[in-house]
Amino acid sequence: MLLENLLRWQDGESVTDEDIQALAGWLKNAHADREIAWRPARVLMQDFTGVPAVVDLAAMREAVKRLGGDTSKVNPLSPVDLVIDHSVTVDHFGDDDAFEENVRLEMERNHERYMFLKWGKQAFSRFSVVPPGTGICHQVNLVNLEYLGKAAG
Missing domain, CATH: 3.30.499.10 (Aconitase, domain 3)
Known part of the structure; x- marks a missing residue:
């Protein structure tokens, strides 16, 4: 769900490649060096x-x-x-x-x-x-x- 949300809103500004990499790192290590972005549809x-x-x-x-x-x-x-x-x-x-x-x-x-x-x-x-x-x-x-x-x- 988090990955789908990041991919949906990826625009290079509010959601970047680094945000997606942070999620991948969190999934692998249960730790991220940055906040995991989340943008609800409403x-x-x-x-x-x-x-x-x-x-x-x-x-x-x-x-x-x-x-x-x-x-x-x-x-x-x-x-x-x-x-x-x-x-x-x-x-x-x-x-x-x-x-x-x-x-x-x-x-x-x-x-x-x-x-x-x-x-x-x-x-x-x-x-x-x-x-x-x-x-x-x-x-x-x-x-x-x-x-x-x-x-x-």
Whole structure:
């Protein structure tokens, strides 16, 4: 799996011949003189880990801007799907509109965080956000994002 990944992404810059040799050395000696490169085809994140990642990307863009660089070059290397997962709190139950009311309250309570993620979705390429109330990460991955594996594979 590691070798296939290295060969898939070998471009002479992010993955080099030396990276492949490091893996071969690790397989032979259980030791490598360098880090073994790994580049997933895509990344699925929950909002609890995704929000700090977007903050980091925004901070990197700000640093690149201060240094006079091209901020549009700061983007995730692999496509990222951030799922706002397990965020709906049960305040209302037992009636037909309970779910919709709980989602409305969730949006109200977390408006600032969701606006930030919406900005991130617009600011960064290869970054999407699955809104609250859509499902948990595993369900969204299997049902709604499954096509990505077919497209990338």
